[in-house]
Amino acid sequence: MARTPASAPAPSTSAAQPGSASPASGAPPANERQPAIPGAYVEEGVASWYGPPFNGRRTSNGEIYDMHTFTAAHRTLPFNTVVRVTNLTNGKQTEVRINDRGPFVANRIIDLSLAAAQAIEMWGPGTANVRLEILSGPNPTKGSFGVQVGAFKVQENAERFREEMDAAYPPATIETYQVTDGTYYRVRVGRLPSEDAAQKLADKLKSEGRSGAVVVRIDDEK
Secondary structure, eight states: OEEEOOSSOOOSSSSOOTTSSSTTSOSOOGGGOOOOOTTTOEEEEEEEEOBTBTTTSBOTTSOBOOTTSSEEEOSSSOTTOEEEEEETTTOOEEEEEEEEOOOOSTTOOEEEOHHHHHHTTOTTTSEEEEEEEEEEOSOTTSSOEEEEEEEESSHHHHHHHHHHHHHHSSOEEEEEEEETTEEEEEEEEEEESSHHHHHHHHHHHHHTTOTTOEEEEOTTOO
16 A cells, blocks of 8 residues: 655645535536646555445445445545545546545555446456545545554443553544444544554554554544
């Protein structure tokens, strides 16, 4: 994964939102698309996609997930950031709005909706190497960041682990997440002013055996 953070705030209205002419209808027409903001944000890595059984469930920003619209989940980009996604295998592109958090797998950088995955022809393989470029949205470097270190189906186990981690890396918190097979309790540690600082904490935790530690934005959780 390669990432170049923003050197200046990304403007919030410089590009059309996906489906801005008709909300939830799809990607913007080609003549409404804007170039990526130079130097704002570039990330390369593996994309995956999600559909059933998440379709119709509430996303992390409170919206109802519709897999037929052009949205995506990202661990650290602010909600409502509009991102161009380029499939590095075939050059196909699409544009998505961030409205959810994930994927919580260390080697993946974005979870696309079904519509977006189809647009870049990756829904069949399930994953693809992609490049992400910001088109519009809040400054991705501003906010608070932490590290997710575990997810539990039993709340008591999550609370015991939270107490253990809070003693070493305060503050440790629990974020609940509803899925089809029940509720997961995600344990996060730290509240840091930059993604780089959170990544250093994640690297330290990995060196201690927490191989699943991933950086997450925590300032806009609901």
